[in-house]
Amino acid sequence: xxxxxGRRRPAYxxxxxxxxxxxxxNTRGYDATxxxxxxxxxxxxxxxxxxxxxGKEELLKAALTRALDGLFGILSxxxxxxxPALDRLRHIIYRQVEVLQSELPYVTLLLRVRGNTxxxxxALARRRAFDASIASLVAEAVADGEVRAGVEPSLxxxxxxxxxxxxxxxxxxxxxxxxxxxxxxxxxxxxxIIPPA
Amino acid sequence: xxxxxGRRRPAYxxxxxxxxxxxxxNTRGYDATxxxxxxxxxxxxxxxxxxxxxGKEELLKAALTRALDGLFGILSxxxxxxxPALDRLRHIIYRQVEVLQSELPYVTLLLRVRGNTxxxxxALARRRAFDASIASLVAEAVADGEVRAGVEPSLxxxxxxxxxxxxxxxxxxxxxxxxxxxxxxxxxxxxxIIPPA
Numbered sequence: 001x002x003x004x005x006g007r008r009r010p011a012y013x014x015x016x017x018x019x020x021x022x023x024x025x026n027t028r029g030y031d032a033t034x035x036x037x038x039x040x041x042x043x044x045x046x047x048x049x050x051x052x053x054x055g056k057e058e059l060l061k062a063a064l065t066r067a068l069d070g071l072f073g074i075l076s077x078x079x080x081x082x083x084p085a086l087d088r089l090r091h092i093i094y095r096q097v098e099v100l101q102s103e104l105p106y107v108t109l110l111l112r113v114r115g116n117t118x119x120x121x122x123a124l125a126r127r128r129a130f131d132a133s134i135a136s137l138v139a140e141a142v143a144d145g146e147v148r149a150g151v152e153p154s155l156x157x158x159x160x161x162x163x164x165x166x167x168x169x170x171x172x173x174x175x176x177x178x179x180x181x182x183x184x185x186x187x188x189x190x191x192x193i194i195p196p197a
Numbered sequence: 198x199x200x201x202x203g204r205r206r207p208a209y210x211x212x213x214x215x216x217x218x219x220x221x222x223n224t225r226g227y228d229a230t231x232x233x234x235x236x237x238x239x240x241x242x243x244x245x246x247x248x249x250x251x252g253k254e255e256l257l258k259a260a261l262t263r264a265l266d267g268l269f270g271i272l273s274x275x276x277x278x279x280x281p282a283l284d285r286l287r288h289i290i291y292r293q294v295e296v297l298q299s300e301l302p303y304v305t306l307l308l309r310v311r312g313n314t315x316x317x318x319x320a321l322a323r324r325r326a327f328d329a330s331i332a333s334l335v336a337e338a339v340a341d342g343e344v345r346a347g348v349e350p351s352l353x354x355x356x357x358x359x360x361x362x363x364x365x366x367x368x369x370x371x372x373x374x375x376x377x378x379x380x381x382x383x384x385x386x387x388x389x390i391i392p393p394a
Contacts, residue, residue, distance in 0.1 A: 166355070189343075
């Protein structure tokens, strides 16, 4: 991540502390990360750290908000709001992959939330609301005859988000093929991952 | 899980402690779970707990071994070893979903491993070896002309395991449709999650 190295104490602000904190949360897990761990990773004292933030839950909330804003932002894009349901779905999936790529640490953290704190339960509820929007679009596409009959909307929505979200487990920025990934994912959700010849 | 309730101290053995421990690891995260947490969840003293196991890493190793044995067992089934590559792939995916369903807490734990301890790094290496077998089968299916040309084997293998593994996030035993799930997943990896009509 962007944690500075070297001897001089860096001039930290809330944004750079967030970057450091998200990296720690993703490495250790949120529950296992202490304010001591965060101050050590940032290279500042615990009291300096508390000068910037009230505690680790504030950082968690800021990080999850960033991921959720990215995802919910997609739903209000023009291409998500009008046109055939299947085209809207494809647009949303394409953009979900793009948001995952550009906001990788934040989305990764969101996907690992367990629900042990109020902030985590809030984020889980927001994720469920996002998935419900997808399920409702799948249902619309099936009802309109754009998606093959027999596709069960809630299972399809779960597998769609599972497939997209799993990318956070291995994607690293700058890999060859990164630019093609959103389009490739849209292709495979319509044609299959291993379509017969 | 199967943790007994009620007042009498249960007669615990290593197997039931494993069940309790895996549930705790999945709820809190492995790093954040202490031997105190485990003894409390099991309803026995810490010293009784140490009578059965050397520490939490021993329980982690036993749990991950159970998940990995289930998955690697698939690769030596006759249907995984002979026949067209695409048929072998389909069999493996079908069985992966079945193993995930029957060994849900163990597979869930395996999928959440981060690599912070030697045991976790061992499990990650085994997971990578499993995924490499899948990638090699996809490559074979593409080379044999069974899978549409243009499918990139390592991306396909990653998305295959991502799709299957994501089921652990929402699957609960006894849901309606559980029996049909392995077949449904095999269908969607060949035809798409939202195949056009």
